[in-house]
Amino acid sequence: MSVETAPREQPPAAPPPVPRRSGMSASQIRFFSLLRREVSRFMKIKRQTVGAPLLETFLYISVFGAALGSRIKTIEGIDYVTFVVPGLIMMALSVNAFSNNASSILQQKFQRAIDDQLSSPASPLELLLAFTFGGFLRGLLVALLTFLASAALIGIPIEHPLVLLPGLFLVGFFFAQLGVLVGVRAEQFDDVSFAQQFVLQPLIFLGGVFYSASLLTEPFETLTQFNPVHYMISLVRYGFLDFADASVVGSFAFLVVACAALFALNLRLFTTGYRLRA
Amino acid sequence: MPEALHISGLVKRYPTGVEALKGVSLDIPQGEFFGLLGPNGAGKSTLIHCTTGLASPTSGQIEIFGHNAVNHYGEARALVGLAPQEPNLDHFLTLEETLDFHGGYFGMPKKDRRERSKELLDAFSLTDKRQERTRTLSGGMKRRLILARALMHRPELLILDEPTAGVDVELRLELWQYVKRINEEGTTILLTTHYLEEAEQLCGRMAFINGGEIVAEGTGPALAKQFGVSSLEDAYLELVGRKELSRAKIDEAIA
Numbered sequence: 001m002s003v004e005t006a007p008r009e010q011p012p013a014a015p016p017p018v019p020r021r022s023g024m025s026a027s028q029i030r031f032f033s034l035l036r037r038e039v040s041r042f043m044k045i046k047r048q049t050v051g052a053p054l055l056e057t058f059l060y061i062s063v064f065g066a067a068l069g070s071r072i073k074t075i076e077g078i079d080y081v082t083f084v085v086p087g088l089i090m091m092a093l094s095v096n097a098f099s100n101n102a103s104s105i106l107q108q109k110f111q112r113a114i115d116d117q118l119s120s121p122a123s124p125l126e127l128l129l130a131f132t133f134g135g136f137l138r139g140l141l142v143a144l145l146t147f148l149a150s151a152a153l154i155g156i157p158i159e160h161p162l163v164l165l166p167g168l169f170l171v172g173f174f175f176a177q178l179g180v181l182v183g184v185r186a187e188q189f190d191d192v193s194f195a196q197q198f199v200l201q202p203l204i205f206l207g208g209v210f211y212s213a214s215l216l217t218e219p220f221e222t223l224t225q226f227n228p229v230h231y232m233i234s235l236v237r238y239g240f241l242d243f244a245d246a247s248v249v250g251s252f253a254f255l256v257v258a259c260a261a262l263f264a265l266n267l268r269l270f271t272t273g274y275r276l277r278a
Numbered sequence: 279m280p281e282a283l284h285i286s287g288l289v290k291r292y293p294t295g296v297e298a299l300k301g302v303s304l305d306i307p308q309g310e311f312f313g314l315l316g317p318n319g320a321g322k323s324t325l326i327h328c329t330t331g332l333a334s335p336t337s338g339q340i341e342i343f344g345h346n347a348v349n350h351y352g353e354a355r356a357l358v359g360l361a362p363q364e365p366n367l368d369h370f371l372t373l374e375e376t377l378d379f380h381g382g383y384f385g386m387p388k389k390d391r392r393e394r395s396k397e398l399l400d401a402f403s404l405t406d407k408r409q410e411r412t413r414t415l416s417g418g419m420k421r422r423l424i425l426a427r428a429l430m431h432r433p434e435l436l437i438l439d440e441p442t443a444g445v446d447v448e449l450r451l452e453l454w455q456y457v458k459r460i461n462e463e464g465t466t467i468l469l470t471t472h473y474l475e476e477a478e479q480l481c482g483r484m485a486f487i488n489g490g491e492i493v494a495e496g497t498g499p500a501l502a503k504q505f506g507v508s509s510l511e512d513a514y515l516e517l518v519g520r521k522e523l524s525r526a527k528i529d530e531a532i533a
Contacts, residue, residue: 026385033382041370112366116427119330119360120383121352278292278324278333 030122031130037117038134042100053096053142054149057088061150064210075212076243085150086240087209087233092146093172094232097139098179098200101131102192105183109276118277124270128180128263136176143168156240163248164239170255171232177262184269184276203229213245228258280344282308282435282466283329288338290324290490298324300490301338306468308343308434311461313477313484314470317518321490322470323363326439330360342435356384359433363440363470365420367412373399373423374408377430384431391430398426402456418449425456436460438469442476454480474511486517493517 024032042049064084072080108114117127150156158164182195207229213221224230231251238244244251270276283306290299299321306312314322327333329340331351340347345354367376377395386394399405402422407415415423421441428436438457442450458480461467471477477484478498485495494501494517498510505513508526515521 024387029382029385029387033379036382037368037371037375037379040375044370108368111368112362112364113368115332115360115362115366116368116380117383119332119355119358120380121355121385122383123352273334277331278327 026121027123027126030120031126034117034122034126034130035133035137038100038104038130039137041104042134042138049096049100049138050142050145053092054145057092057142057146058149060088060091061085075215078241078243079154081154082156082241083212083237083243084210085146085154085156086237089143089146089150089240090168090171090233090236091204091209093139093143093168094175094204094229095139095196095200096142097135097172097176098182099135099192099196100138101135101176101179102183102186102195103189104134105131105180106186106189106192109183109186114276118273124267128266128270131180131183132173132176132266134176135179136172139172139175140168143172158240159242160239164236167232167235167239167252167255170252170259171236174232174255174259174262177259177266180266181262181269184266184274187275203227204233208233208245212243228254231255279308280341281305282310282343283468284339284341284344285325285329286339288325288328288340289336290321290328290333291336298490299328299335299338302487302490302492304485304492304495306435306466308466309461309464310483311457311467311481312469313481314468314487315472315474315477315484315514316470316487320487322487323439324490325487326360326437326468326470330358330437331355356431357434359428359431359436361424361428361436361438361441363443365417365424367415367420367423369411369413372409372411373404373415376412376423376427380427380430386431394430394432398429402426418445421445421449421453425453429460433465435466435468438467438471440470440472442471442473450476474514478510486514488517 061081061084066081068080074080075083105114147156178200182192186192206224207227208224213224213230216224231246231254234244234246235248235251235255238248283304285302285304288299288302289297291297302321302325314325316322324333328335329342329347331347335348340354342354343357345357347354371379374395377398378391381391381394396405399408402425404419404422404426407419412420412423425438425441436457441457442453445453454476457467457469469477469481481498483495483497484501486493486501494504494513496504501513502509505516507513507516507524512521512524512526515523521527
């Protein structure tokens, strides 16, 4: 066998020269390779990562929309099924963005496969962004499919696309970051399930996916104001239906600050190598 | 001309307080096949992890071809290929993807990645398996793939952490041939191994590490001389305080 190694005539002190025929810089190639790896992971198990969440969303639509909706009829003058769908889209986006990243990072830590990325020249920022957008894209895919199917079945309007698109981006980014944080901190799969089942899921359900917070009695209406997911659902619902039960500007401001804080925290973890490097 | 690997005063203290490396200094010139020998827990893997960015040094300096491995990690890591002790392959990926993504992490353009992975899959007799997921590979094939992955980005310094641990005789010999050839072609190699025969066969110089310190360094005969014994094995037994296990002493006792 003969394996070509680095050409000897090059000065060994210099990093291997990389031709730029593809038009991308080495940093861009690194980032897209890291991202492709994340996307290829969830696409290889798409029955679990895309199919199952879609089915779950449709079960919610069936139960809360068709069955319960026949009794509730409208909320704030909006048909109940239509009212619920934006919340379900937001839930699909957030849960998938979160669980993808938490599971992917923990799984790679278990297998130590993540060492391949960690020992490469990739910077902490490149690693963090690639992991983040891996889950973000999965969440976006499930959310988009949910939207397309819902639009075909019951006709969901988009009243404020300029609010909806950045709103969805921020929600997806926030939960993708949260997934990264939990994945990095987690030492066993139980840690990820705990965060998802005991923290995330209750916050989402109690944040107003299936109802408007204004319908709640005290102290629950006030308590809902302390649930960060409430503002996200409200923002997404406003983008779709022109109905919000929290200030749109306030929700945006909260999301931007929360995303920035989480991003800064995660970047610090990747830079210091917390629970990633020994 | 900078050393392939220059380590000075390297200390690694874990949060538990355990000091795995206690001021290690080591120089490996370009083109050398260098062996790092020592018992379990001596600090071999920690040294490798500090060099490749998998562990953060507490203090000290690591330079790879003159590039600081901490402050200029991008340039430094681009020159290093690591074949770890435990197969750490991603079970979701095929063999081709494993090499392709690795090349991507090192900034190799697509065409270069395609050509290089084909060349390596051929060289390591893995072409037939290229579309299969890594979890379907036998232990020996995983070892070969890990070596191929380490070579994917054409490193100047190849680090082999126990590359033949637990492999059968024929694969061991096959891997020896591979790495000898790579070294002859100019790549500097740092090998850690428990097999002294392996170190004697492959390495020009070697160092004994024990308790987080380099305690001796030199060629096999020089190390034996340093310990006042006749073989590398006896020198090693002296190092770990088990000279009663020396074959000469056992033969003597039997006689």
